Amino acid sequence: MAHLYAATGDGVARLDEAGQAWTVSMSLRRSGAQCLAVDPTDTSIVYAGLREGGVRRSIDAGRSWVECALPEPGVFSLAVSAADRALYAGTEPSRLFRSDDQGESWRELEALLELPSRPSWSFPPRPWTSHVRWIAPSPHDARLLLVGIELGGLMRSSDGGESWQDHRPGAQPDVHSLAWHPRMPGRAYEAGGGGAAFSVDAGETWQPADEGRDRHYTWSVTVDPDDAECWYVSASTGPYTAHGGGDPQARIYRRRNSEPWQALGGGLPESLPAMPYALLASDGRLFAGLADGQLWESRNQGETWTACTLQGDKLDSLVALGDASG
Numbered sequence: 001m002a003h004l005y006a007a008t009g010d011g012v013a014r015l016d017e018a019g020q021a022w023t024v025s026m027s028l029r030r031s032g033a034q035c036l037a038v039d040p041t042d043t044s045i046v047y048a049g050l051r052e053g054g055v056r057r058s059i060d061a062g063r064s065w066v067e068c069a070l071p072e073p074g075v076f077s078l079a080v081s082a083a084d085r086a087l088y089a090g091t092e093p094s095r096l097f098r099s100d101d102q103g104e105s106w107r108e109l110e111a112l113l114e115l116p117s118r119p120s121w122s123f124p125p126r127p128w129t130s131h132v133r134w135i136a137p138s139p140h141d142a143r144l145l146l147v148g149i150e151l152g153g154l155m156r157s158s159d160g161g162e163s164w165q166d167h168r169p170g171a172q173p174d175v176h177s178l179a180w181h182p183r184m185p186g187r188a189y190e191a192g193g194g195g196a197a198f199s200v201d202a203g204e205t206w207q208p209a210d211e212g213r214d215r216h217y218t219w220s221v222t223v224d225p226d227d228a229e230c231w232y233v234s235a236s237t238g239p240y241t242a243h244g245g246g247d248p249q250a251r252i253y254r255r256r257n258s259e260p261w262q263a264l265g266g267g268l269p270e271s272l273p274a275m276p277y278a279l280l281a282s283d284g285r286l287f288a289g290l291a292d293g294q295l296w297e298s299r300n301q302g303e304t305w306t307a308c309t310l311q312g313d314k315l316d317s318l319v320a321l322g323d324a325s326g
Helices: 110-114 239-243
Strands: 003-007 012-018 021-027 033-038 046-050 054-058 066-068 075-080 087-091 095-099 131-137 145-150 153-157 175-180 188-192 195-199 217-223 230-236 251-256 276-282 285-290 295-298 309-312 320-323
Touching: 003 033, 003 046, 033 075, 033 320, 046 075, 054 075, 095 110, 095 131, 131 175, 145 175, 145 188, 153 175, 188 230, 195 217, 217 239, 230 239, 230 276, 276 320, 285 320
Parallel strands: 021 309, 075 131, 175 217, 217 276
Antiparallel strands: 003 012, 003 320, 012 021, 033 046, 046 054, 054 066, 075 087, 087 095, 087 131, 131 145, 145 153, 175 188, 188 195, 188 217, 217 230, 230 251, 276 285, 285 295
C-alpha cells in the first residue's frame, strides 16, 4: 500500500492507500503550507514550508508538528538530500538555508546572493522581489546542488553551496521545478516558464526539450525512477491561464527516448479542470495532483489513468506531493 504527503497551499495531508480508496488526514490547517520535503531515509520525518510561517517538522508522519526557527518566514521550497540528509529551505526574498540537525539550527548559503545575475532577479507578480522556487540536491553527490530562482535562473553549486555558477547554458531562466534521476548520475530535468530542458552532465549544461508540446508554460516535472529516458511535465498556455482560477488549458505530457512530447489522455478529462501542480513517479506508479484537490494515478507510464477515490478529510487543493512509502 502506498502512502503520500501533500501540501494544499493551506495545510498538509497524509494520504494512505486502503484497498480501492485513499484515506486523507489533514494537519497544519490554515498554516499556509505550500511546499514539503520527506526524509528519504525515514519517511515518517516530513518538513512543511509555510508561506509566512517558516518551517515545521514532523517526526510522526504528520500527526504532530514543531517549529524550526528559520530566519526568513516566507518559505517557497524545501529539500532533503538523499546523499547526506541535509535539509535545505528557500525563501522569498531569495535566500537559501541549510540545516544539518533536522531544522534545529540553520546556516545561510550566502554565496547564492553574490551571483552577478542577482540584481536582475524579479518575480513578475511582485517585481520588487524573487524567491527560491526549487532546490534539488543531487542524490549521488552531497556537494552537488541545483537551485531555481523564480524569476532569475538555474544555479549550480559543486561544493555544497559555498560557491555558485550562475544561470546554466540552455536552461530555462524561469525555473518552476527540477528533478534528478535517482539511479543515473548526471541526468537532471527542468520545467520552466518557457519550456522544459534536461542535462546529461550533472547540470553543467542543458538542452531544451520542447518538440511535440503545444503548451510551453511547464510547471511540474518528474522522471521514471527505472527509466532515465522517460519523464513527464505538466503544462499550460501561460501563467494567467494556469493560475487564474478559470480553465487552465492544461495537459500532462510524456517524453520517451528523445522522441517528441506526447500529450497523455487515457481516461484523463479531455480538458483538465484544474492545473496539475504536482507530478510524482514512484515504484511503477505516476500520480498527478490537481489544483482542485483531485488525485489521478497511472500504472503504465501515463497510457491510462484512474481517478483516486479519496475519503476522510476533504482535499480542496493539491500543490505538492511527496512519497511517504519508503
